[in-house]
Amino acid sequence: MKVKSNKVSDIRDHYLNELKKKYPVQEAKKLLDITFEELLGISGVRRVMEPHLRLSESELLKVHFACKDLALYKPIQHIVGNAEFYGLKFNVDKYVLIPRPETEELVEWILSDVDEKRSFRILDIGTGSGAIALTLKKHLQKSDVWACDISRDALQVATKNAENLSLEIQFVEADICDKTSRAKLPQFDLIVSNPPYVTEMDKKMMLANVLNYEPDLALYVSNRNPLIFYKEIIYFSKTHLISGGKLFFEINENFGVEMKELLAFHDFRDIILKKDLNDRDRMICATRC
Numbered sequence: 001m002k003v004k005s006n007k008v009s010d011i012r013d014h015y016l017n018e019l020k021k022k023y024p025v026q027e028a029k030k031l032l033d034i035t036f037e038e039l040l041g042i043s044g045v046r047r048v049m050e051p052h053l054r055l056s057e058s059e060l061l062k063v064h065f066a067c068k069d070l071a072l073y074k075p076i077q078h079i080v081g082n083a084e085f086y087g088l089k090f091n092v093d094k095y096v097l098i099p100r101p102e103t104e105e106l107v108e109w110i111l112s113d114v115d116e117k118r119s120f121r122i123l124d125i126g127t128g129s130g131a132i133a134l135t136l137k138k139h140l141q142k143s144d145v146w147a148c149d150i151s152r153d154a155l156q157v158a159t160k161n162a163e164n165l166s167l168e169i170q171f172v173e174a175d176i177c178d179k180t181s182r183a184k185l186p187q188f189d190l191i192v193s194n195p196p197y198v199t200e201m202d203k204k205m206m207l208a209n210v211l212n213y214e215p216d217l218a219l220y221v222s223n224r225n226p227l228i229f230y231k232e233i234i235y236f237s238k239t240h241l242i243s244g245g246k247l248f249f250e251i252n253e254n255f256g257v258e259m260k261e262l263l264a265f266h267d268f269r270d271i272i273l274k275k276d277l278n279d280r281d282r283m284i285c286a287t288r289c
Helices: 008-019 025-040 044-049 057-071 076-080 101-113 131-139 152-165 228-240 253-265
Strands: 082-085 088-091 121-125 144-149 170-173 188-193 241-250 268-275 281-288
Touching (some): 025 044, 025 057, 088 131, 101 241, 121 131, 152 170
Parallel strands (some): 188 241
């Protein structure tokens, strides 16, 4: 490590020059800000207020190895062990997807659509870190929130997040594509899911930080049957979503029309396809007749 000194300013300048070889400069700065904040508890304000602040050898090593991982495109969320979602902090690791801003928009849509004073039974299918389910529970305290996933490892992460946030929801290990497995679930007023929807064709365009570090199980579907999970959840909803209950999905932007047709074919009504902030078809809602 050829760092000029152990002053924070010199260390940051050194690793910024290294990371600029891999990332746009503004992204590199943001990654370093998160590294100093999360691993060392040193905020941007503190850096400004204490220009002569120095790191110990162990602290410098933390920064060094974090930046070494960043140079290999390891997600910063995996390096620091958490990700922010809708104002809450969630543990994340290799067994769960890192929550995305698009999913925050889906949660915002749900919260704006329901009456927070009422009690609902809600199911999040493929919960991963529990970000959707736990955020809904945080804002809909009277509701009975359930979350299922096929991955036991993911459910362990989600359970830990529930404990950290002091929120109580029901976790169930279940394969939504298996009729016997999903039969253990009761009826719900609202079902939400962000299932795997990245096709094999789309996979070729994914960045290294996703391809190498996030779970295939939660991401990819075959080109031959890209809507397989949506179909299975819709079949499940016909018996486990109450009449008048709502179904919310995050979707692949390339299949908005197909999703509307699929829901209409299965007699869902009031189908709304919604664009995200980047003007892409990324969310859909429908009501069971």
